[in-house]
Amino acid sequence: MFFTSRLSLILVAAVALAPPAQVWAESDIAPEQRYRACMARARTAPNAAFDDAIAWAGLSGGQAARHCLAAALIGLGQHAEGARRLEGLAQESRETAMRAELLAQAAQGWLLAGDGARAEDVLTAAIRIAPGDAELLIDRAGARAQLKRYGEAAEDLTAALARAPGRADALALRAGARRFQDDTDGALKDAEAALALDPANTEALLERGILRRLKDDQAGARADWLKILTVAPAGAAAEAARKNLEMLDVKLR
Numbered sequence: 001m002f003f004t005s006r007l008s009l010i011l012v013a014a015v016a017l018a019p020p021a022q023v024w025a026e027s028d029i030a031p032e033q034r035y036r037a038c039m040a041r042a043r044t045a046p047n048a049a050f051d052d053a054i055a056w057a058g059l060s061g062g063q064a065a066r067h068c069l070a071a072a073l074i075g076l077g078q079h080a081e082g083a084r085r086l087e088g089l090a091q092e093s094r095e096t097a098m099r100a101e102l103l104a105q106a107a108q109g110w111l112l113a114g115d116g117a118r119a120e121d122v123l124t125a126a127i128r129i130a131p132g133d134a135e136l137l138i139d140r141a142g143a144r145a146q147l148k149r150y151g152e153a154a155e156d157l158t159a160a161l162a163r164a165p166g167r168a169d170a171l172a173l174r175a176g177a178r179r180f181q182d183d184t185d186g187a188l189k190d191a192e193a194a195l196a197l198d199p200a201n202t203e204a205l206l207e208r209g210i211l212r213r214l215k216d217d218q219a220g221a222r223a224d225w226l227k228i229l230t231v232a233p234a235g236a237a238a239e240a241a242r243k244n245l246e247m248l249d250v251k252l253r
Contacts, residue, residue, distance in 0.1 A: 052068070138156070
């Protein structure tokens with residue numbers, strides 16, 4: 001998601017977006033430090049980050065302030081507006097890696113806004129810039145899955161795994177894509193491979209539980225879903241596990 005891997009990656013390039021040091025001659029805060037602090041608040045306190053970014057932009061904060069403002073908007077639930085601003089920053093960027101990263105962040109905003117088609121277009125543009133980036137392929141697979149284009153999603157994930165073998169998250173996602181294509185054997189193989197790499201991967205546990213239920217292995221399905229509630233009792237996977245357990249209990253009565 002935007003505020004985990006994508007945000008942490010972009011912080012590495014803070015200096016590239018930070019305004020000139022002379023802008024802050026009257027402040028004890030270095031521009032890179034303010035940028036990092038503002039982006040961190042965009043995750044934990046988006047209202048405060050928004051206010052800081054607005055004030056900073058008024059003091060010639062430049063692209064760094066505008067980036068923080070876009071991140072804060074996404075944190076405040078204004079996903080489409082934040083995504084549009086990130087796209088604008090990407091168009092202005094002169095650095096290839098930064099442009100691809102900003103487009104990837106914009107795509108996450110579009111996904112959160114429910115616009116999978118726009119997210120796919122933006123990610124395709126990013127992949128043209130950085131064709132060897134496995135993360136971009138994984139992100140586009142998510143967009144294509146949102147559009148129910150599971151075959152293309154699986155193709156992206158296969159390409160990502162060729163570039164970055166051993167990615168449990170990509171294997172778990174491909175398990176889901178293959179399940180929706182009625183390839184239960186291939187999906188189960190992916191889920192098992194993901195769990196061999198990461199036994200606590202909740203997405204893989206969720207998928208394997210679903211696949212076991214489809215194969216009439218009720219005990220195995222229950223074990224996987226209960227394990228999710230043990231290792232990560234909060235979140236989307238846990239919510240799905242609870243619903244599946246409820247349906248399983250109803251069916252067995």
